[in-house]
Amino acid sequence: MDPLGLSSGVRTAGREPSTHCIVCFGDSITRGYGLPEGRSWPSLLEAALRAREDGGAWIVVNAGVPGDTILQGLARLERDVLSHHPDVAFIAFGINDAHLARRKTDVYREQALWEDVQCRPWRKAIVEMGVTRHLRPYWRRLRSPSRDAGMATLHPEPIPRVSLPAFRRALEVIVERLREARPGIYLFLVTPTPITEHLHPEWPAELRRRQHQVFSSYVSAVREAAATLGTGLVDAYRTIAQGDMRQLVGSDGVHLTIAGQRQLAEAAYRAMAEAGLVTCKT
Incomplete structure (x- = not known):
């Protein structure tokens, strides 16, 4: 076996x-x-x-x-x-x-994780529908962290x-x-x-x-x-x-x-x- x-x-x-x-x-x-x-x-x-x-x-x-x-x-x-x-x-x-x-990059990555968690179910449905090619530019825009993303969460004291x-x-x-x-x-x-x-x-x-x-x-x-x-x-x-x-x-x-x-x-x-x-x- x-x-x-x-x-x-x-x-x-x-x-x-x-x-x-x-x-x-x-x-x-x-x-x-x-x-x-x-x-x-x-x-x-x-x-x-x-x-x-x-x-x-x-x-x-x-x-x-x-x-x-x-x-x-x-x-x-x-x-x-x-x-x-x-x-x-x-x-x-x-x-x-x-x-x-x-670091700032850590904040951006964490924001991207939660965006991906929220978007993955409907993204999977879109893939199954066969329209991924048309929506790919919008998907990339959604997944890209905004320029000021998470800045409010940066504390002067060290955090994980x-x-x-x-x-x-x-x-x-x-x-x-x-x-x-x-x-x-x-x-x-x-x-x-x-x-x-x-x-x-x-x-x-x-x-x-x-x-x-x-x-x-x-x-x-x-x-x-x-x-x-x-x-x-x-x-x-x-x-x-x-x-x-x-x-x-x-x-x-x-x-x-x-x-x-x-x-x-x-x-x-x-x-x-x-x-x-x-x-x-x-």
């Missing part, structure tokens, strides 16, 4: 029938920022999968982009994820979203780059679109990894405390989304927090060391094993 369901036709044209594709979709933690090539958790996961002796070939695509929020990720979903026709996808955002450093409601909704949209495009795909949400006291040492103590409080709410949001949406969960926060943080998180207070990346790769492998996609390593 093929637990990935490839025998039912969910397969990439030109790929070997026994080859499974995994896309790891996220930010600098997924990319393995600051580490040598091959030391990111997606690369280590691929090495572990290829070392198995029970057959099947695996391709793991690293679609992590440093600095990306989930809204920036959503904008490249087609190019960086769906274009690979994945059988499995790990969705790992949250650190940049919770960062108390909102992506609001918690928008973060939750973006998770839902990504899961919906992946399932729509790839029926039978296995999805895993990955919580943000912990931040430490070394993040932004130049900030006042009160602001640093607030950053940790805000960050915790985004970790919880990912856990809740996994339960609500029925996806798998890789609790990267708990995985790293239960270890020696001095060894697993770098001196900048956010990016993982090689040891931290290894821990995360093992957690991802365990999640796949629990889903019945691979056998547990002994």
